[in-house]
Amino acid sequence: MTALLSRDGTDFSLVCDACGSVVGNLAASTGSWDVAWQLFSVDGWQGSDLAVGPHACGRCGPPTVLTGVVARTLDVPSLTPAGRGSSRVVTQLLSDVRAVYLRGDLLCADDARLWDMLSGDPGRCAHLMVDVSRVRRLTSATVDVLVRAAHCAAERGGRTCLVGAPAAVAAALRLLCLDDVLPTHADQVTALEWLRAGHPVPS
Template sequence: MTALLSRDGTNFSLACDTCGQLVANLAPAMGTWQVAWSLFVEDGWRGAQRPTGPHACGRCATPRSLGMVEASFGRATPPGRGPQPVTWRELDGVTVVELPGTLQPATHARLHDLLAEDIRPTRHVVFDLSRLAAVDSALLAVLVAAHENAARHGRRICLAGGAERVTAALRMLSVEDLLPNFPDVPAALAWLTAAPPGNRQ
C-alpha cells in the first residue's frame, strides 16, 4: 500500500514500495490523491494510477509488482486469521460482506482470504461498512483489489452504510467512483440489480 491514511482518515502520505521513502502530510497542501500523484509523477515517481500502488520513487524507478500491504497478505497465516468476525451471505444473487466494527491485521487478512478463495468472482459484492467509524489503508487495498477482480469478470462492487469519515477518505484518495457508497444494503442491492442485463448474475 503506498497511499497511507492517517489514523483518523483525514490525511495521507506516499511511500515508495521499494525503498520505503515516505512523504507525509499531503492532504493539506494537495487535497486529493489524484492531484498529489500527478505532481509526484513530474518529480520522477512511477507506478499505478490507483492509490494502492505499487509505486516507486525517482531513485528506485521501477515499482514492485505489489504494494506493501498487498504483499503482506501472501505471507504466512497469522495466528487468529481464521475466526475473525468477517461474515458474508447471499441476497438476490449478490454477496453481502459484513465487516466488524474494529479493524485489525487479521481482519484484513481474513477478508482477503474470503475474496480470494470463498466468494465467487461471478457475483456482485456489497461491503457493509455500517459498523465502521473509519477506513484504513489495508482495507482500502482489499476493496480496490476486489473492484479490479470484479471488473475482470464483468461484475461490480459497492459499499453500504459508510460513515461520513469513510466517504471523505474515499474522496480524498480519489476512489469514490470505484467504490460507490449507498446509505444501506437494500439501496446497494437495488443499484446492483438494476445493472444492465450483461452484468447480472
C-alpha cells in the same frame, strides 16, 4: 498500500514500495490523491494512478512489483488459518451477491481474513456488497483489500459497492479519489438494485 491514510483518515502519505521512502502529510498541501500524484509524477515517481499502488520513487525507477507493500503481506498463505479468523468480518451469500459485513475497527488479522474471504472461491458470486455502516474508519490495508476485490469482481463482469459509509469513511475515500471505484449507497436495498441493474463499472 502506498497511499497510507492517517489514523483518523483525514490525511495521507505516499510510500515508495521499493525503498520504503515516505512523504507525509500530503492532504493539507495537495488536497487529494489525484493532485498529489500528478505533482509526484513530475518529480520522477512512477506507478499506478490509483492510490493503492504500486508506486516507486525517482531513485528506484519503475515499480518492479504488481502490488503494494500491504497487498504483498496479505498474499502470504497463513500457516495457522484459525489465526486469520475474525468476528469483525462476516460474509453472506445472497444469490449472485456476496455480502460482507464489517464491524468495529479492523486490525491486521481482520484485513487478512477479509482478503481470504474475498479472494477464495471467486466464481460463486458475481457482485460484492460491503456493509461498512458499523465501521468508524478504514485503514489503508482495508481500502487496499476492497479495491483489489473490486478489480477481481470487475474482471468477472461483477460490480462492487459499499453500504452505509459513515462520514469519516466517505471522506477518506474521497481524499484518496477512490469513491468511484467503491461507490456508496445508503442502504442494502438500494445497493442490491444498483448491483443488479447493470450500471457500468468504473475502470
